[in-house]
Structures are given as structure tokens and as C-alpha cells.
Amino acid sequence: MxxxxxxxxxxxxxxxxxxxxxxxxxxxxxxxxxxxxxxxxxxxxxxxxxxxxxxxxxxxxxxxxKASKTSGNPLGLDHELRSGIDLLFNMYIRYGQGKGLQKLANHQEVLDIELDIDKDIYLHFVNGDFKWIVNHPESHFRDRAFYLLHVYSMIQFDALKTLSLFEKNLESQLLPPRHKFEIYTFNLISINLQAGRYDIVRQMITNARLQINQQKNGGSVYYLYNLELKLDLYSKQWSNFYQRLRAGDELYAQCPFFREKGVFLIIKGLWELVQGNSVSATRFLDNGLEMFEQSQFIPSLINGLHEILFSRKLLPATDVQNSYEEKWEQISRKYKFPELELSIYDELKKHL
The missing domain is CATH 1.10.10.10 (Winged helix-like DNA-binding domain superfamily/Winged helix DNA-binding domain)
Structure with a gap:
């Protein structure tokens, strides 16, 4: 029926x-x-x-x-065009241009192309359509697992529980190599940092830098730089942090990457809090969140708020950090974080 x-x-x-x-x-x-x-x-x-x-x-x-595409625009079969679209897609990601990604997705019919499943899932991830990723039955779990883990890590505050899920999924051998690389190079560093495992994080950052240099991935340099800043900040290595922060001001003066620059501003805001400068701290934190909003990457905005609130576990808590609770609750209601947390956890455990 x-x-x-x-x-x-x-x-x-x-x-x-x-x-x-x-x-x-x-x-x-x-x-x-x-x-x-x-x-x-x-x-x-x-x-x-x-x-x-x-x-x-x-x-x-x-x-x-789905109508047959064999009689459509022959450009849809052109390898050079598809390679160019892949390059453009990745450029939009690197530069934090969520609006550009959406336009590319909306013009698939005009270009007579169809984005592959990984790009399709990524677009839903960027747009905050997390429930689609959890429930989408037409894609394999191995294609969705990385995004499920990523969403889970940023909608709740239990770093050890998050770390356990990541490690179990890595052991299961279900993740494709490209997602394993990203988890080992970036995600596990962030989660171990939140768990306060600073010695492990230092070694992981060293290994990640070697991997990035081998792959000549210039955009990842900024991401790694922010991780080093956070490590020095949370482990209270003030001298190292201050030197790196001053160098970061020069590095980010010409940085075209919205998301990485937004993270840097959040870190500067947290540093101002450590020094007791509430007004300037709020300005930097707000500017960082605004960068995420401009990028139209919903996960980056959620991550930014998560960083501010989670920092209360690693740094002295202040009224400034607490003031972002209301914005977090608004986003939590919009994307139904409590329900999402349970459904993602069940989906991940089901495949282990």
C-alpha cells in the first residue's frame, strides 16, 4: 500500500x-x-x-x-570536468565557503553531474542535517561512520566516552582509509586534549606534522597550529603559548581560511579570560563565532561554542563562558542534541 x-x-x-x-x-x-x-x-x-x-x-x-543520463549533456561524462568539480568542491571546504558548496550541489542538474555519496553526506553534515546522516539507509555505515563520530564529539561533553567510541570504530576496521587518516591526524588529538592527556597529544602532534608534510597539505598547517596553541593554553605552558600566539597574529593576518581563523580568535578570547580581561575576551569570542557563521559551516559554529563551554573544565570558569550557555541551548533545541546523541550512540554501537 x-x-x-x-x-x-x-x-x-x-x-x-x-x-x-x-x-x-x-x-x-x-x-x-x-x-x-x-x-x-x-x-x-x-x-x-x-x-x-x-x-x-x-x-x-x-x-x-531517476531518468537515464545516457542521452544527456556529454559534459557529464567528461573526466576533466569532473576533476575540476572535485577540485572546486575541495577548495570550498578548505576556504570554509559553505555557501559555495551549496551552490555547487544545487547546480548538479545544470552541469549534468551527480555528486558521489561521500560529497552528498558531507553536504548534509555542513548544513547541520545530522538526522539524515544517522537515518540514511541508502548509504553504507562505513561512509557515514566518520561523520557520526564527529557529530557525537561536538554535541556532548564526555571526552572519555567520545574517545572510547572513536577507538572502537578504528579497531573495527570499518572506516575507509581517508577517514582513518583524518581521525588519527586531527580528531584524536582534539579529543585527547579535552581529556587532559597532554603528553600523548604532544607526540600525536609531532606525528601529525610529519604526515602533513609528506602529503604537502598546506591548509592543514593552520589546523595543526591551532591544536598546538590549545595544547599550550590548556596545559598552562604560558611562555610557549604567548610566543606562539604572537607568531599566530602574523600567520593569520593573511589567512584566507574562515574556519581556522575563527578557531584562532576563540583561542585568543580564552587567553584574554585567563588574564582577566572579560571585555576583550567577549569581543574575540564573538568575532570567532561570527567567522563560523559567515562560513555557513554549521559544525564549525557548534564546535566553537563547544570549545568555549568545554574550556571551563580545563581553565578557570568565568561568567563570560557561562554567558554562551543560552546560545548553546538554542542550537541544542534546534538540532535536538539529546535525541541526536542517543541515536548516534545506538547507530555506532550497532555496527561494532
Missing amino acids: LLHFLHQNIGRTLSRLDLLHHVWPLSHPTDRTVDDHIYRLRKKLRSWERFSIDTIRGLGYRLVF
Whole structure:
């Protein structure tokens, strides 16, 4: 009945209420019943490559017929064009241009291309559509696991629990090599830093720098620099921190990367707090969050707020840090952090 009704309305977005009224008119199922049936139907449709059920955020579901592309624009098959689009996609990521990523995604039909599943998941991640990543049945867990771990790490404050989940997923061998590299090079450093394991972090940063130099990944230099700053700040190596901070002012004066520059401003704000300068601290913290908002990378904004609030565990807590609780609660309600935390945890544990 569900497939029949969707097919009768192919291409049309149907709300859960529409489906409840037309498919289950004599019973009293819940929204969860609809979601469960959609999930099972999607699994059955996997063998029919021409049909798929799309989730339209905030609206419902839509059955889509994928027309053959063999008679379309021949540019869609051009290797040079696809390579150029991959390069552009990665440039938007590096420079923190979420708006550019969205425009590229919205012009797939014009360019006669289809972004691969990893890019598709990344776009949902950038836009804050975390529930889609948790529940998307048409993508393999191994493609979603990295993003699930990343989201989990930034919506709650138990660093040891987060670290345990990362380590178990790495042991499971489910993660693709590119995601393993990113976790070992960046994510584990941040989580160990939050857990106060400073000696381990120092060695991990040394190893990460070797990896980055081998790959000649210039954009990662800024990310690593911020990690070193945070290590000196949280471990209270004031002399090292101050020297690195002054050098960072010169480094970031010409930095074109929105997200990395935003993190640097957050760190400067926390340093001002250590010195007891509440007014300048607030200015730097607000400017850092504003950089994240300009980038239109939702995870970066969440991470920035998380950093400010988590710093209370590693530095003396102040009223300035506490003042960001309200903004955190607003975002938590918008993206349903408590519910999201449980669903991500269940999804990760299910595959271990």
C-alpha cells in the first residue's frame, strides 16, 4: 500500500500525515511507524536503481524516478570536468565557503553531474542535517561512520566516552582509509586534549606534522597550529603559548581560511579570560563565532561554542563562558542534541 500510494504521487512530497491518512486510514500508527516502513521500503528499492525515496527535510518523503543520463549533456561524462568539480568542491571546504558548496550541489542538474555519496553526506553534515546522516539507509555505515563520530564529539561533553567510541570504530576496521587518516591526524588529538592527556597529544602532534608534510597539505598547517596553541593554553605552558600566539597574529593576518581563523580568535578570547580581561575576551569570542557563521559551516559554529563551554573544565570558569550557555541551548533545541546523541550512540554501537 505504501509503495502504491507513493507511486501514484511520484515526484510529489508527502507529509507523514498524508501517508498516515491514506495508507493506514483505519489504524492509529505513529510517525515512527511511517519512518520504519519507509526504511524497510528503501531497502527493498535498492535493487531498483531507477527509484528512490528522498527525505525532504521538515516536509516528508518523495518517490523519485531517476531518468537515464545516457542521452544527456556529454559534459557529464567528461573526466576533466569532473576533476575540476572535485577540485572546486575541495577548495570550498578548505576556504570554509559553505555557501559555495551549496551552490555547487544545487547546480548538479545544470552541469549534468551527480555528486558521489561521500560529497552528498558531507553536504548534509555542513548544513547541520545530522538526522539524515544517522537515518540514511541508502548509504553504507562505513561512509557515514566518520561523520557520526564527529557529530557525537561536538554535541556532548564526555571526552572519555567520545574517545572510547572513536577507538572502537578504528579497531573495527570499518572506516575507509581517508577517514582513518583524518581521525588519527586531527580528531584524536582534539579529543585527547579535552581529556587532559597532554603528553600523548604532544607526540600525536609531532606525528601529525610529519604526515602533513609528506602529503604537502598546506591548509592543514593552520589546523595543526591551532591544536598546538590549545595544547599550550590548556596545559598552562604560558611562555610557549604567548610566543606562539604572537607568531599566530602574523600567520593569520593573511589567512584566507574562515574556519581556522575563527578557531584562532576563540583561542585568543580564552587567553584574554585567563588574564582577566572579560571585555576583550567577549569581543574575540564573538568575532570567532561570527567567522563560523559567515562560513555557513554549521559544525564549525557548534564546535566553537563547544570549545568555549568545554574550556571551563580545563581553565578557570568565568561568567563570560557561562554567558554562551543560552546560545548553546538554542542550537541544542534546534538540532535536538539529546535525541541526536542517543541515536548516534545506538547507530555506532550497532555496527561494532
